[in-house]
Amino acid sequence: MSVPVNAGVYIHVPFCRSKCDYCSFYSVPIGALCDGERPGLFGRYVDRLIDEIRGRSDETAAYSFDTIYFGGGTPSLLGAPLVARIIDAVRSCFSPSGPDCEITLECNPEDFSVASLGEYRGAGVNRVVLGVQTLDAQLRGVIGRRAKAPDTAMLDAFFAMKDIVHCLDIITGIPGQNGGRLAHELERLLAYRPEHVSAYILSIEKDTPLARRVPDTAGLSLEQRRRFEELIVIMEESGYTHYEVSNFCVPGFESRHNMKYWTFEPYVGYGPGAHSFYGSRRLYSTQTVEEYLERPSITPVLDERGKDAAAEEFLLTGLRLRRGITRSAFEKATGSRMTDALIGEFDRLEKEGLALVVQGGGDVRFRFTLEGLFHMDGLVARLAALL
Ligand code: SF4
Incomplete structure (x- = not known):
């Protein structure tokens, strides 16, 4: 079971x-x-x-x-x-x-x-x-x-x-x-x-x-x-x-x-506009409160995510954490391999003082510095372009 x-x-x-x-x-x-x-x-x-x-x-x-x-x-x-x-x-x-x-x-x-x-x-x-x-x-x-x-x-x-x-x-x-x-x-x-x-x-x-x-x-x-x-x-x-x-x-x-x-765990949202997330599947309701009061959306809209969209979302959410993300967590959650191009971009960000790359225990951890956090959206876009 x-x-x-x-x-x-x-x-x-x-x-x-x-x-x-x-x-x-x-x-x-x-x-x-x-x-x-x-x-x-x-x-x-x-x-x-x-x-x-x-x-x-x-x-x-x-x-x-x-x-x-x-x-x-x-x-x-x-x-x-x-x-x-x-x-x-x-x-x-x-x-x-x-x-x-x-x-x-x-x-x-x-x-x-x-x-x-x-x-x-x-x-x-x-x-x-x-x-x-x-x-x-x-x-x-x-x-x-x-x-x-x-x-x-x-x-x-x-x-x-x-x-x-x-x-x-x-x-x-x-x-x-x-x-x-x-x-x-x-x-x-x-x-x-x-x-x-x-x-x-x-x-x-x-x-x-x-x-x-x-x-x-x-x-x-x-x-x-x-x-x-x-x-x-x-x-x-x-x-x-x-x-x-x-x-x-x-x-x-x-x-x-x-x-x-921030760690890609599942959640279920109820009410108008609420989102639910089950890994590669996202569901959301588009109802207004008035529509919902008449009849709740029992079947919310299904948004099936491709691997690249899931990988971008993982970067966007996981890198909000000060501890950042690990390569193994990225690969497990998104089903995508972390490519050399992506790792190379993290290395460039580290040279620019915007990220830290730490090896250890057979894994690699990537996180933004404080300076990087202030530019997070642009940096994630840079990374996502390499997916
Ligand atoms: S309008 Fe309502 S949801 Fe928006 S900030 Fe004020 S209390 Fe919060």
């Missing part, structure tokens, strides 16, 4: 209270979908999610799962009873690999309360990502983040909660954020010793309200790079491991779920 492979389960919750000015993700402000009938709307959405989880149980029959991730949008809008229903549906359709399943919920500070955190814990959530973004009221105004920042009382209560892994999402490189302001903010947050911090450089996406307010993106990107370098120094001096481009953790607290994305 074959042993089931562990997959990650991603649950997409595409609702937000209002749209932030920098956001280009697909999410729908709840006011556009209902007139104050939120519990009814969310209940219907969860019914559809459970239909989808059950309807695709043949597809997932060969898998157990060891992580569930509630992302969005704003998953904490659902509330603990609906989150518990989804977790139960996942458990009833495929088995957990063991007792220590990682269950992560992204939580907007507006939805936070000690009682709700306790309820989420009771539902099985053991990792909570508090979407701080920035504590600085003026910088929140710059990016059009309308919700109030978490205050000291909320942070105290969040970090006092036992038996959860405390994760923070922050944004750096906001116009007007100088080194002093960044250091002050990090000092306040790191005093709580969060086990995990995701730090994203503000991206000025086309056609967002923010892009219309910040025309000089070239000037900004130099500042952003400086801020991110300062952030890395502060995080590392504070004992955090920089394990992925945007992610830092106390050793041992990496996100197991997100590691699946």
Whole structure:
């Protein structure tokens, strides 16, 4: 009998209270979908999610799962009873690999309360990502983040909660954020010793309200790079491991779920727009929330990947990790041999100070230097041209 492979389960919750000015993700402000009938709307959405989880149980029959991730949008809008229903549906359709399943919920500070955190814990959530973004009221105004920042009382209560892994999402490189302001903010947050911090450089996406307010993106990107370098120094001096481009953790607290994305492990996504990945097969749904509420996509679109596309994707995701990739992992995951041309290009990148190539134990490890990470997209394109 074959042993089931562990997959990650991603649950997409595409609702937000209002749209932030920098956001280009697909999410729908709840006011556009209902007139104050939120519990009814969310209940219907969860019914559809459970239909989808059950309807695709043949597809997932060969898998157990060891992580569930509630992302969005704003998953904490659902509330603990609906989150518990989804977790139960996942458990009833495929088995957990063991007792220590990682269950992560992204939580907007507006939805936070000690009682709700306790309820989420009771539902099985053991990792909570508090979407701080920035504590600085003026910088929140710059990016059009309308919700109030978490205050000291909320942070105290969040970090006092036992038996959860405390994760923070922050944004750096906001116009007007100088080194002093960044250091002050990090000092306040790191005093709580969060086990995990995701730090994203503000991206000025086309056609967002923010892009219309910040025309000089070239000037900004130099500042952003400086801020991110300062952030890395502060995080590392504070004992955090920089394990992925945007992610830092106390050793041992990496996100197991997100590691699946970067190491080519399978994951199953539910909800409109969610992707699923099974090695060379990728499935995705193209439905809008409105279409999904009418009828979930039981059969998502199949995107069968050729070897070259899989190899490019492996480079793109695996090289985000500071530890990089090994030749053996590349060959196992993609089914392609790592060619001499590709290895030669890594050697050239090493001479340019953009990559490191380390031999050992009968294998070779390739990773980007910090300088290389700042040019990652272009470097992966250079490598992919040789596949
Ligand atoms: S809360 Fe998050 S997903 Fe929603 S609009 Fe703001 S940035 Fe986008």
